[in-house]
Amino acid sequence: MSLPPSIDPHRHAVFLDFDGTLVALVDDPQAVSIAPAALDRLETLQSELSGALAVVSGRRIADLDRFLAPMRFAAAGVHGLERRVRPDDEIERLAGPEVLDDVRARLGAPLRDNPRLKLEDKGTALVLHYRTAPDLKDVAERAMADATVGRHDLAVMNGDNIVEVHPAGMDKGKALAAMMKDPPFAGRIPVYVGDDTTDEFALRQVRDAGGISIKVGDKHSVAEFRLADVVAVHHWLAASA
Template structure:
């Protein structure tokens, strides 16, 4: 049997540190970002893996950590939210925030006015990031990008990122790769081999960092998704099967 991607090695709970994207990796992408759900069995398997890794498992997402906690409740994990602008180094630790929402107030006002005239687009306000969603209006992709470009014009302190049916802005200086690097500096991650699993273009920062550091970089999706990752898992079901098979 042939396939278009290299199967990753099994997670080794004695040596690896696992960093997992959320949307498109642990849960299916849906039209309403607040309507995602993880199967209780998959959530419990994730919690079991975190225990076997000695806590060296983190969810790394563009979402806020508070939202991740809500979707994964009652389980809690170390996490990097809003592409690393929020960070929690242990499940019961404090959430560190690297920027405040006031940084985006001028952009917030400009976007809100533009979207009032284009209500098929949806704004998600994460305090330290703003996201225009066009999953339900893919024909408005160019408009969403133009709105964001105009709202951020001249703001070198901000970065605009393009993901799966989204365009997002947040303060510059942070991405998922930098978030993983920061978390690897401290226990229980320090001294382990990083493993990163993600599906989106925003995950490429972390996939590149982990591969450069000699870790295990895993892209979710077929070969049609270009990636720097060394390995592939076909879909979300394959991710959960891989998690369940950890040694």
């Protein structure tokens, strides 16, 4: 895979993953930060794209708002279970937290038995983190499999040092396709940048649509283009803005 072309502000709609793309991965998900200069570049790019820039993340939109403040932006959160097509829109939620109440209860015992596992509760998604305890990978995956047994309405996804569950029927690719139907994204060529396994849904969606699919890092991907790391992403954005 080669380096991606520059963004064309008149033709492209840009969708950016957050963790591992705009900010480096860290042990504590709440400890990430973005440099003020990088945030300024995003705001400039958003303006040049006439608003056709969105953040697509497994995080809640409320958390993205906090990390990227004071910027306002379109977003798909929790893999598309939350959506905001325009910066000033209300957040649309496609499911409520009660759908995972039974899974929360079932995860209680393995979390007590393995205190190095950390549970992140996003309301409409639950994430077991084992970045600081990679030896517990199998334990985390087994715990989530046991907690979701028989729940065909749920989707379990393995990511970068995490295992996550959320209601089935949504992923980043479907979220992107839905956002592309509405202004300011409609009629533009999609560009997607992401680093994780969960981004592959969006990368495939964009590639199939004739857009620009960009993988961050060296993992296997369906993407046509590649950027080495978060620093390379910001250099590419700076060159485009």
